[in-house]
Amino acid sequence: MDFRTIGNQRVNPITYTAKIIQKDPFVETHIGTDSQRVGSYINYVTAIAYRYPMKGVHYIYCKHTFPPNKDNWSRLWFETERTMKIAERLSHNLPGIRFEIDMDYNNDEGYMSHKLVSSAKGWAESLGYKVNIKPNKQVATRAADHHCR
Numbered sequence: 694m695d696f697r698t699i700g701n702q703r704v705n706p707i708t709y710t711a712k713i714i715q716k717d718p719f720v721e722t723h724i725g726t727d728s729q730r731v732g733s734y735i736n737y738v739t740a741i742a743y744r745y746p747m748k749g750v751h752y753i754y755c756k757h758t759f760p761p762n763k764d765n766w767s768r769l770w771f772e773t774e775r776t777m778k779i780a781e782r783l784s785h786n787l788p789g790i791r792f793e794i795d796m797d798y799n800n801d802e803g804y805m806s807h808k809l810v811s812s813a814k815g816w817a818e819s820l821g822y823k824v825n826i827k828p829n830k831q832v833a834t835r836a837a838d839h840h841c842r
Contacts, residue, residue, distance in 0.1 A: 725795030725833030
């Protein structure tokens with residue numbers, strides 16, 4: 694995945710995250726993906742957000758455009774796959790790193806994304822990750838949402 698800063702500088706997410714944590718060991722790291730249909734394609738954005746206590750958030754992101762999926766379930770599940778891919782890369786290359794997974798799914802049964810909560814959250818939690826689902830804290834998915842449009 695090709696990650697960039699807000700200033701469009703290309704960065705390696707592993708070394709970038711390592712430097713952030715080295716500078717501020719109290720930073721909260723969040724990973725999340727959002728998607729948006731734009732015309733006949735779907736934009737997927739994965740963000741790694743660094744939340745500094747009492748100082749705000751900084752993030753890097755990766756954006757890709759794909760042909761549309763057959764259905765919304767497939768589109769939303771691909772968000773989980775992209776998030777888990779980068780989570781596993783960070784865990785493998787930065788042993789001991791602590792981060793949270795933000796999933797843009799809703800606990801409210803009135804939303805279609807609710808159907809994915811148990812399987813997506815279960816996958817992440819089975820690997821030891823803390824998972825945030827709406828309406829709880831959404832740091833990385835908010836950043837991703839900003840770049841999807």
